[in-house]
Amino acid sequence: MAKRSINEKCYVYINGKILGYVKDGKTYTNEIRTARRTGVLSGEINVAFVPKLNAVHINTDNGRIRKPYIIVEGGKSKLTPDLMDKLRKKEIDFNYLLRHGIVEFLDAEEEENTLVVFKEKDITAETTHLEVDTTSIFGFTLNMSPFPEHNNAARHAMLSNFIKQSQGLYATNFNLRFDSRSYLLFYPQAPIVSTSVFKSAHMEKHPSGQNFIVALSTYYGYNMADAIVLNKAAVDRGLGRSMFYKTYSDEERRYPGGQKDVFKVPPATAEGYLGEHAYSKLSEDGIIEPETIVDEGDVLIGKVAPPRFLEESISASGLEEKIRDDSTTLKAGEKGVIDSVVFTESTGATKVVKVRIKSLRVPEKGDKFASRQGQKGVAAYIVPQEDMPFNEQGIVPDLLLNPHSVPNRLTFGHLLEELAGKAGALSGKMVDGTAFAEKGSQRIEEYGKTLEEHGFDKFGDETLYDGITGKRFQAKIFNGVVYYNRLYHMVSNKLQVRSRGPVQILTHQPTEGKARQGGLRFGEMERDVLVGYGASLLLKERLLDQSDKAAVLICKDCGNIGYYDYIKRTVVCPICGGTAMSEVEISYAFKLLLDEIKSMHIFPAMKLKE
Amino acid sequence: MATKKNFLVTPGEPVGVIAAQSIGEPGTQMVLRSFHYAGVASSIATSGLPRLVEIVDTRKKPATPFSYVYLKGKAAKDFDAAEQIVKKISEVRVNDVIKRILENFSKGTIMIRLDEQKLEANELTAKGIASKIEKLIKAECTAQGNSLLIKTHTKAAKQTRAMAVQIGKLTVNGIENAGRAVIKQDKKTEEFYLVTNNSNIAAIMQVEGVDTSRIYTNDIFEMYRIFGIEAARNTIAKELDIVLREQGINVDERHLYILADAMSASGSIKNVGRRGLSGEKESIFARAAYEETIKHLINAAAFGERDDMKGVTENVLVGKQIGLGTGTVTLAIKKEDISKISEKKGKK
Numbered sequence: 001m002a003k004r005s006i007n008e009k010c011y012v013y014i015n016g017k018i019l020g021y022v023k024d025g026k027t028y029t030n031e032i033r034t035a036r037r038t039g040v041l042s043g044e045i046n047v048a049f050v051p052k053l054n055a056v057h058i059n060t061d062n063g064r065i066r067k068p069y070i071i072v073e074g075g076k077s078k079l080t081p082d083l084m085d086k087l088r089k090k091e092i093d094f095n096y097l098l099r100h101g102i103v104e105f106l107d108a109e110e111e112e113n114t115l116v117v118f119k120e121k122d123i124t125a126e127t128t129h130l131e132v133d134t135t136s137i138f139g140f141t142l143n144m145s146p147f148p149e150h151n152n153a154a155r156h157a158m159l160s161n162f163i164k165q166s167q168g169l170y171a172t173n174f175n176l177r178f179d180s181r182s183y184l185l186f187y188p189q190a191p192i193v194s195t196s197v198f199k200s201a202h203m204e205k206h207p208s209g210q211n212f213i214v215a216l217s218t219y220y221g222y223n224m225a226d227a228i229v230l231n232k233a234a235v236d237r238g239l240g241r242s243m244f245y246k247t248y249s250d251e252e253r254r255y256p257g258g259q260k261d262v263f264k265v266p267p268a269t270a271e272g273y274l275g276e277h278a279y280s281k282l283s284e285d286g287i288i289e290p291e292t293i294v295d296e297g298d299v300l301i302g303k304v305a306p307p308r309f310l311e312e313s314i315s316a317s318g319l320e321e322k323i324r325d326d327s328t329t330l331k332a333g334e335k336g337v338i339d340s341v342v343f344t345e346s347t348g349a350t351k352v353v354k355v356r357i358k359s360l361r362v363p364e365k366g367d368k369f370a371s372r373q374g375q376k377g378v379a380a381y382i383v384p385q386e387d388m389p390f391n392e393q394g395i396v397p398d399l400l401l402n403p404h405s406v407p408n409r410l411t412f413g414h415l416l417e418e419l420a421g422k423a424g425a426l427s428g429k430m431v432d433g434t435a436f437a438e439k440g441s442q443r444i445e446e447y448g449k450t451l452e453e454h455g456f457d458k459f460g461d462e463t464l465y466d467g468i469t470g471k472r473f474q475a476k477i478f479n480g481v482v483y484y485n486r487l488y489h490m491v492s493n494k495l496q497v498r499s500r501g502p503v504q505i506l507t508h509q510p511t512e513g514k515a516r517q518g519g520l521r522f523g524e525m526e527r528d529v530l531v532g533y534g535a536s537l538l539l540k541e542r543l544l545d546q547s548d549k550a551a552v553l554i555c556k557d558c559g560n561i562g563y564y565d566y567i568k569r570t571v572v573c574p575i576c577g578g579t580a581m582s583e584v585e586i587s588y589a590f591k592l593l594l595d596e597i598k599s600m601h602i603f604p605a606m607k608l609k610e
Numbered sequence: 611m612a613t614k615k616n617f618l619v620t621p622g623e624p625v626g627v628i629a630a631q632s633i634g635e636p637g638t639q640m641v642l643r644s645f646h647y648a649g650v651a652s653s654i655a656t657s658g659l660p661r662l663v664e665i666v667d668t669r670k671k672p673a674t675p676f677s678y679v680y681l682k683g684k685a686a687k688d689f690d691a692a693e694q695i696v697k698k699i700s701e702v703r704v705n706d707v708i709k710r711i712l713e714n715f716s717k718g719t720i721m722i723r724l725d726e727q728k729l730e731a732n733e734l735t736a737k738g739i740a741s742k743i744e745k746l747i748k749a750e751c752t753a754q755g756n757s758l759l760i761k762t763h764t765k766a767a768k769q770t771r772a773m774a775v776q777i778g779k780l781t782v783n784g785i786e787n788a789g790r791a792v793i794k795q796d797k798k799t800e801e802f803y804l805v806t807n808n809s810n811i812a813a814i815m816q817v818e819g820v821d822t823s824r825i826y827t828n829d830i831f832e833m834y835r836i837f838g839i840e841a842a843r844n845t846i847a848k849e850l851d852i853v854l855r856e857q858g859i860n861v862d863e864r865h866l867y868i869l870a871d872a873m874s875a876s877g878s879i880k881n882v883g884r885r886g887l888s889g890e891k892e893s894i895f896a897r898a899a900y901e902e903t904i905k906h907l908i909n910a911a912a913f914g915e916r917d918d919m920k921g922v923t924e925n926v927l928v929g930k931q932i933g934l935g936t937g938t939v940t941l942a943i944k945k946e947d948i949s950k951i952s953e954k955k956g957k958k
Contacts, residue, residue: 531922532627534935544929587929600904602911 012056025049025056029113032058037071037101048109057109066105067136069116069129077120077130078102103132118436134436135197143197145372146420146433147413150440155374155411162370166485167242168208178247178342178354183361183488185210186241191372191483192424193417193433208485209372210239211425214418215397215464215479216406217389219381227380228369229400231388239398240363240486244493245339245356250301250328252351259306261326263287263353266304270325274299278329287353288338295335300355301328328355332517333495335359359492366491371482373414375405389464389473396467397479414482416443419460421481423447426454508548508588548588556580559605561594582608622938624922626872629865633850636859637662655828661853665846668873668881670831677811677827679791679804685819692793692802695819699804700791702732702783704739713774715767720774722758729756732783742782749773785813812836830879839874846870846879893917895924 010025011018022028029049035041046059046066071078079102086092097103106114106129116129123130135143141160142148148156167183174184190204192211198204219229230239252261264286265279278299283289286302294300305326336359346352361367363379370376390396406414417433420443424431427450438446448458456462461476494514501517503510510519522542530539553562555573562573562581571581584606597604619625640659655674656664664672679699685691707728712721724736736753743751743760750761762773784791789808796803806814809827812835814820827833828849834842847863847870854861872887873880880886884901891897894910894917909915919925922932931937943951 527926528627528631531926531932531934532624532631534622534624534937536932536935536937539926540929540931543926549929585929587927590928593927597907597911600907602907 008054010054010056012058014058015061016057019058022056025054029056037104039099039101043098043104046105046107046110048113050109050112059107059109064107066107067111068103068105068132069114070103070132071101072117072123072127072130075123075125075127077123079130133196135195135434138435140197140201143195143435144201144203145413146191146193146195147373147416147440148435150413150416151373152410155409158376159370159372159374162374162376162485162487163208163372165487165489166208166370167488168485169206170208172206174245175340178249178340178356179245180247182245184243184245185486186243187238189483190430191421192481193420193431193483195432195434196437197434209483210486211421211481212239212398212484213395213479214371214399214401214482214484215389215477216403216415216418217397217400217464217473217477217479218402219383219389219400222381222383223377223400223402224404225402226377226405227402228377230363230379230382231385231396231398232382233385233396234398235363235382240367240369240484242361242486244336244359244361244490246334246336247354247356248300248328248330249352249354250303251346251353252303253305254348254350255306260350261303261305263301263303263351265302266323266325266327270304270323271307272325274325274327274329279327287341287343288355290338290341292338293336294330294338294357296330296332298330299327300330300338300357301353303327330357331515333514361490361492363486364491366495368487368489369399370485370487371414371417372485373411373417374409375401375411375414376487377401377405383467385467387467389467389477391462391464391479399482399484403478412440415478416440418478418480418482419444419447419451421483422456422460422479423450425481426450426456503548507592508550510547544585544587549585550588550591551583552586552591553581554584554606554608556582556608559607560603561591584608622935624934625868627922629868632861632865633854633869636854636857636861640857640859657853657856662850665830665849665853666869666873666882668830668879668886672829674807675809675827675829675832676789677806677809677814677825677829679806679811679814680821680824681802681804682819682821686801686803686821689793689802691819692804695817696791696793696804697733698784698817699788699806699814699820700784701781701786701788701808702734703778704743704780704782705778707732707734707739707782708778711774711778713770715770716765718762718765718770720760720762720770720777722760722777724756724758726756734783739782743777743780746780747773747776785810785817788814834879839877839879842879843867843870843874846873891921893919893921893924895927896921899923899927 009021010023010028011021012025012028013019026049029047032041032045032047036043036045036047042060044060046064048057048059049055050057079097083092083097083102087097094103098105114128115126116131117123117127118131118134120130131137138148138156139160141163142156144163145151145156145159148159151159167185169185169188170182171177174182185208187210188207189210190207191198191209194204218224223229235241250263252263254260265282265284266273266286268276274297278297279302281288281292281294281298282302288294288298288300303326304323307322307324334357336357338355339358340356342354342356344352344354363369363382365379365382367379368376369379385396388396389400405411420431420433423446431447451460452458457476460478460480462479464473464477464479465471466473496514496517498510498517498519501510501519512518512521527539527543530542553564553571554560555562555576555578557578557580558573558576560573560575562571562578564570565572570579572579573581594604637659640662655661655676656672660673679695680686681692681695685695704722707724709723709725712723713719714721724739729735736756736758740751740753740758743749743758749763752759760773760777762770764770787808787810789806789810791804791806793802794805795801809829809832811825811827811832815822815825815836826845828845830842830845830849833845847866850866850869851861851863854866869882873882880890882888888900889897889902891900894906894915898906898910910917917924919928919930920933922934925932
């Protein structure tokens with residue numbers, strides 16, 4: 001850095017706009033800070049001295065992320081034991097600390113001017129602030145995970161997402177709620193290894209997972225590459241079992257002209273009538289009854305609506321009013337039991353029906369599970385208990401996690417949780433896994449001691465026996481208790497197949513997406529692969545026969561596309577009037593291209609070879 | 611037994627598609643890795659994806675041209691002799707020997723103070739430079755000690771400034787646009803060769819002691835101008851190979867030669883894109899499927915063009931079996947026609 005003279009101007013910026021300059025930016029900054037702490041200035045102001053630019057940045061705008069810190073002055077925390085006492089007795093509160101300059105909020109820029117210590121004992125003469133708590137350097141979701149300080153940072157982002165996706169007891173009034181989709185775990189458990197934030201967020205009262213007995217072992221290749229193996233007996237006893245709720249709703253809308261929808265079993269004369277069978281489960285009022293078992297295609301809410309266009313109702317000879325079937329049916333691939341039906345009114349004073357359907361989700365192959373350490377996996381095999389490995393006490397793990405999941409990903413927290421969970425389960429005590437609460441080495445010693453007290457190996461390793469052969473495994477296998485979440489990505493909601501099905505109107509090509517029973521796109525790069533293999537007939541099958549094949553008549557004289565005249569029973573070319581035609585198979589997309597070229601006043605003639 | 615036959619490509623094998631995939635797939639990894647080498651000072655030459663794009667787009671001049679100059683006879687083994695050739699080739703500009711340049715706009719003069727040490731290193735004198743400048747531009751130039759005084763005969767500040775810039779760029783020693791030459795030694799043969807950081811091989815080849823049979827530049831167009839299309843084709847393949855190899859990607863050279871062949875088959879260098887290979891395809895549909903769809907269709911209509919439906923793209927579009935791989939084979943004679951032929955033969 002270039003030497004600066006004492007007279008050099010130190011510019012002051014407010015919210016990025018230049019305000020003026022001062023001689024000494026550092027003292028100026030400190031003055032503002034003192035004013036803020038004594039209450040002269042608003043506590044929402046942040047000020048930072050930037051030595052690199054020799055400038056003072058004052059920020060008062062909205063949208064800054066700020067975090068509270070305890071102020072340290074003269075090597076002493078301002079939050080004295082005396083004040084802590086008062087806080088505990090609830091004589092004072094957090095706002096008191098803010099007002100009295102004991103705690104202040106800092107933004108990202110002001111943080112650059114500070115020297116923050118983690119724990120009170122580490123305070124030196126230079127220290128400016130003290131962290132409120134060791135957990136406060138992590139966010140809320142991450143603090144749900146035990147031992148995050150032992151994991152790779154990349155896993156933190158993952159585990160935060162997995163925790164948010166887990167099924168559990170999301171609300172205690174779930175029975176009264178009509179969420180469009182909700183998931184409810186049957187036997188949620190409080191984790192044996194918990195954290196302080198987990199507890200203070202009352203997550204123990206509505207948890208979102210279960211304590212699984214996990215062995216870090218392979219199983220005949222069934223848990224390769226993030227697959228997991230589950231114990232069938234455990235699943236049958238309710239491990240990971242949950243209920244899926246989905247709400248269908250419909251409304252009796254009013255239309256301009258006095259027409260309106262009516263909830264009822266549609267008459268067979270209604271346009272778009274689905275056939276008698278589809279409506280068989282409806283009661284007299286046109287709405288399905290609770291506890292009815294429903295399958296895909298069943299009508300849940302019968303409703304008739306006026307025609308979409310006005311002319312239709314008038315043209316129908318005036319005798320009978322034409323109506324349209326607008327019933328709500330269960331979507332393809334769904335089934336379950338009607339859980340609850342609610343009949344209410346909307347704010348627009350129209351009748352509203354909400355039908356909640358429930359379906360049991362027993363863990364099956366393809367369901368996703370994750371621990372709180374960013375270790376996710378998909379159930380690949382649910383093994384009968386007799387084929388699972390067991391230890392000498394007859395304990396059989398609930399889940400087998402492949403040991404290869406750990407080394408590359410550096411999720412040591414997973415191992416530590418397994419050990420802590422085992423120690424906690426044996427001693428019958430909850431274990432605290434709050435970040436930075438204790439040193440890792442201390443923890444291992446502590447848990448090892450508990451394990452030894454109960455007659456287990458201090459590192460959690462055990463001799464296991466193969467359930468199929470009954471032979472002892474040569475290696476000792478690490479096992480313990482890990483809190484696993486069942487995530488809401490379940491195969492039964494995603495599974496989809498198609499052989500033939502709906503096509504798009506414009507291109508005659510198969511539709512896309514699960515909701516439209518679509519196919520999987522055979523794209524440009526996939527096409528290139530088949531070309532590269534020289535598999536010309538397979539290519540034709542994919543791109544023509546299984547897609548938009550169209551038989552077209554082509555005029556032998558002018559090369560235009562013609563048609564078959566059913567009245568005259570001849571083929572006709574609309575341009576030259578010729579009747580010499582040959583039928584050719586082309587892709588409908590090409591026919592569409594020719595049509596569009598014609599719309600540009602270009603005539604594409606096709607000359608055919610015999 | 612491994613014979614030549616075993617290595618021949620099967621007729622109908624889509625070699626172009628395979629070459630494209632073989633170069634393209636590792637190319638996608640290169641995008642992610644291109645920043646890894648940023649900041650390494652040793653190789654300043656463009657590498658990675660930017661260089662690959664440069665080659666296939668056939669830029670007229672590479673961003674970092676360079677040339678390898680091999681030496682003949684004594685110079686190849688003798689460092690001092692090689693240094694003599696360097697002095698003939700290595701380009702020295704006025705800017706390279708300047709200490710300071712002062713413009714006097716009111717008088718219309720430019721005063722240049724030369725750096726003594728730099729002059730000495732390049733074996734130049736102020737007088738020599740002055741006469742060179744006079745030769746190259748229309749201005750009076752006189753040497754005064756280690757300074758040059760240039761009279762521009764104009765009082766317009768703009769022209770004086772322009773001239774000062776122009777003078778700075780003048781070549782006073784060596785070959786123009788040849789760049790700085792550095793001597794390097796081949797580790798195996800221990801022979802000396804030169805590397806220049808610009809390229810003007812046509813002029814370098816005139817210098818005595820240069821092995822004209824082994825001179826090389828990474829400028830594909832320069833190779834094309836001086837040695838012809840075959841050399842340009844080899845340069846394309848070689849440069850592609852260098853780029854990919856640097857990234858730790860191993861692509862078989864035959865794939866690269868397919869690309870180089872396609873780019874040079876017409877006798878001139880064509881790029882890969884709408885102004886080159888793709889834009890000059892025979893089929894209207896294949897061109898329209900790539901870029902500028904409407905332009906191609908309208909031109910085809912205006913000139914009454916005809917599509918013979920021989921390529922891959924157009925047959926995929928229409929829904930016909932492609933004429934590659936298993937589609938190479940077609941029926942030559944129908945079964946019924948065979949009997950007709952044999953009947954005719956019988957009659958004769």
